[in-house]
Amino acid sequence: MFGKKRHSHDRPLFSEKKKKKNFQNSGSDDNSNRAEDAGVLIFRRRVYFCIGVALFMIAILFANLYYLQIISYKDYQTRSNENRIKIVPVVPTRGMIYDRNHVVLADNVPVYHLVMYPNKQYDTKTTINDLNELLNLGLNDHDLEHLLYESKTRKRFSGIEISNFLSEQQIASFSVHSYRYPNVHVVANLKRSYPFADIATHAIGYVSRINQKDIDALSAQGKLDNYEGSTEIGKLGVEKYYEDLLHGKTGSSEIEVNSHGQVIRTLSFNAPESGKDLILTIDIRLQYYAQEILGDMKGAIVAIEPASGEILAMYSNPSYDPNLFVRGIRTKEYARLLNNPGHPLINRATQGGYAPASTVKPLLCVMGLNEKLITPLGSFFGHPYFKLPNSTHKFRDWRAWGHGWLDLYRALEISADTYFYDLAYRAGINKIHEYLDDFGFGKSTGIDIKEESLGINPSRDWKMSRFKQPWHLGDTVPIGIGQGYWTSTLMQLVKAHTTLANKGIVRTPHLLKAAIDPVENKRENYIQEEDENSFKVSDKSYWDHCRLGMYLVVNGPEGTGRRAFYGAQYKAAGKSGTAQVVSIKQGEKYDASKLKAEHRDNALFVSYAPFFKPRILVAVILENEGGGSTKAAPIARKMIDKYLLDLYPNGYMGEKNPKFVKLGMGGTVELQ
């Protein structure tokens, strides 16, 4: 109001009274003036009302913003970070597996997958079809449908795998055309590969896709977090037993992604710990040789270094290619393995329960001597058969006319059955069970693979719980020659004979020699946990008597293994065994030609050399092949020859750094 008077051209001031005056003065007619006046008044009120509403709206906006940005700030900040920050597991590199000479047995090789990130800009179906044609992916309509389904149900921002295992040619032709498919990428990762295929499958085992069972097991052990992002896990053999060592520790990487899941940058990186490299005790050359000499025969060979318990070879024939399982075995292939009459999936060295037959006679001698049931030179007349008192049942000797006068040495050399029928009868099942337990029958050998059956170390309790029948005296007699209820795995037999060869020092057979940390290059050797004095006898010389008997088997004039070991350049010891698979009726003769193939005898042979300081002990089982001394002994001989004369002729455990490893059939493998 002050300005108005001073400045003539001043703009109207914001004042109601003045306004009224103005309008009153400007009006031409009194009535219209009044009407206009009322109109202006209402107008002003309405404007004020609208200002009120506007302020109210702004207040609402402010209150909401205050709520979002100040009160809920923490919550939304977290959600914003969750939006953009993804924690991606970084899978550790699985440890390599080498043989004792550093030959690679299990390798990690890069494989390439074709991954598509479905995107609205590109039609999924056309893209897949184009790529299928371009790269010859061989996808049929069913696969296509499956992929389309997957693309719709996938998690937001995750890709779908159009193809895994791209060939180099496919990668090359994709990279030429990749500009046309900006949402398709080739992703590389490492897959397990076993260069020796079926040679050492039962020992090394394999890795395969993690399934629900594995997930349950891992989560029960609280290890599931460590498998975030991993796709494979050890399923068999060493791969399974040393899974924890091989797998390593999963790392993580914090990445920033945009709303399409594209990685913008890495915020932090927590490196994974690579799995440990394993050096096995196996010599792949010996392993290969075992496969070679077994040929088509069903059976298994175990070679061990008795002093240390290191398994030099463990081969079960027939075997199979573990790479099939890594790739993801097809149903047909798996059915073929399952239905194969040779049962390749079974590890005959640790899972096959066989009657150990005569191979266990030296072990029973240890019992007889320690229990003072026999003396080394005590005479025994070997009848054609053994009869229990007051019984007509004849336990026949393998030689229809008997062996005549026997002492312990000759009884072993010639493998006289009646001597051991008598010994078993006099010892009784309780004593036998006790000693067999000490030798490791009927329980785990402690070998570092999980595929092991326990065999049967028979006892009164065992028969009662198994057959609900009391133990008969007649049940004890065949135990003396390793038959009857007694079953054993080849590995148990190996362990028991190792104890004998070591003169009472028990060694756990094992496949792991050392685990090496690939980053720090720290080596951890396998620790033998067996107590050195776990097997005690009252006189150490008992061992020598039994070992001498085994020496005669190979070197004596009547020895069952003398032909097989004729002309050997080392002094060996051994014991043959021929196990009946079906019982022969009283008064009938065993005739292999009359029996079905699967009912023929199993051939066994255990031997070690050199005699005084054994460096290798070999056990062989051949299913349904007949006599142990004729079939199994030559194979044991070949194994020992190969090891002592060819592979390590100078006596030391291999060259320090061999450049090449000779395999059978003239092949060589270049070492790393």
Added chain:
Amino acid sequence: MEQSQNKSSLEPMSSNEQKGSFFFVHHIDIPLLLGLMASLFFSLFVLYSASGQHIDMLVRQVTRTGLAFVLMIFVAQIPPRFFVKISFWLYLLGIILLILVELFGDISKGAQRWLNLGFLRIQPSEIFKVVMPLTVAVFLSRSTLPPKPVNTLIAFTLVGIPTVLVLLQPDLGTATLIAVSGFIAIFIAGLSWWWIAAGTALVGAALPVMWNFVLHDYQKQRVFTLLDPSSDPLGAGYHIIQSKIAIGSGGLFGKGWLQGSQSQLDFLPEPHTDFIFAVLAEETGLVGFLILITIYCFIIGRCIYITLNANSSFSRILCGAFTFTFVFYIFVNIGMVSGILPVVGVPLPLISYGGTAMITLTVCFGIIMSIHTHKKISYFRKN
């Protein structure tokens, strides 16, 4: 009287007065112009970030804004009586174009909104953002105020016709804005509270009918989504959730210009147009919001001042309607982006990218300037 003002400006006076008179002569309102320029300047920063640091986009927007300002100045030169004269024809043209759109319109995002004239694509519904208040203001100011019931009915019919035509496109957002701008005009003119009460009751009764017969599924979905965004986090609710996360994570001071992870990593839908406020709120926080609101309040305040000082009922109604429709735009956009209103395609005035909306607004402000600067000053000089 203007001449006398010219004369007085020739006399020795303070430079301030001279300048003021110069712009007054050229029909430019300095405070309003400054306010608009401040908001546009502010917009360029937000837009640069929201467009993913797209300098081309920025240049295009600056060009369009420049053209829009030239248009605004041009409109400001036109005396208000000219708008009164052409308002009826504009209204008729708009209705014809809307019908043409209904018959021949281009379909974009499921709605017919564009009319392709071969050399030009126009959005007739946009015209009504200006023409609607104008027509109502012209019609009601012809007779005494407050309006008589008959006139009120006619005014509502005038508002109703384009609203329904736009609804048919279907474009709920624009239809609402047109209806609201018309309603504000009638309200300011002095709509009887009885009418308002009756209307409210009528709308309340009509809502269920609308829901069942008029609203499209996608529009219903938007309402559902608004009520509970988490019910459909990967579908329709995704935008609202992401937008709220962007705003909420901004906090008091924001993540910093160009540092908004939600905006920069594509989590926001249409960050440079409808959802630009989320970018602003994420990167500059509550402080940024307050700055924006301050600028807006300045513009609104100036417009209210002009409205209150307008010298004819036509001017008052038109200015008031423009002003409060502008407030309504702001409220709808920010409310939608911050999750208290359904998602309707309404850009943030003066900030969002886009030429059409900018031109509509500058035309409105041009008319406001024209009204303010074409007043017969003699009214106030007589005393």
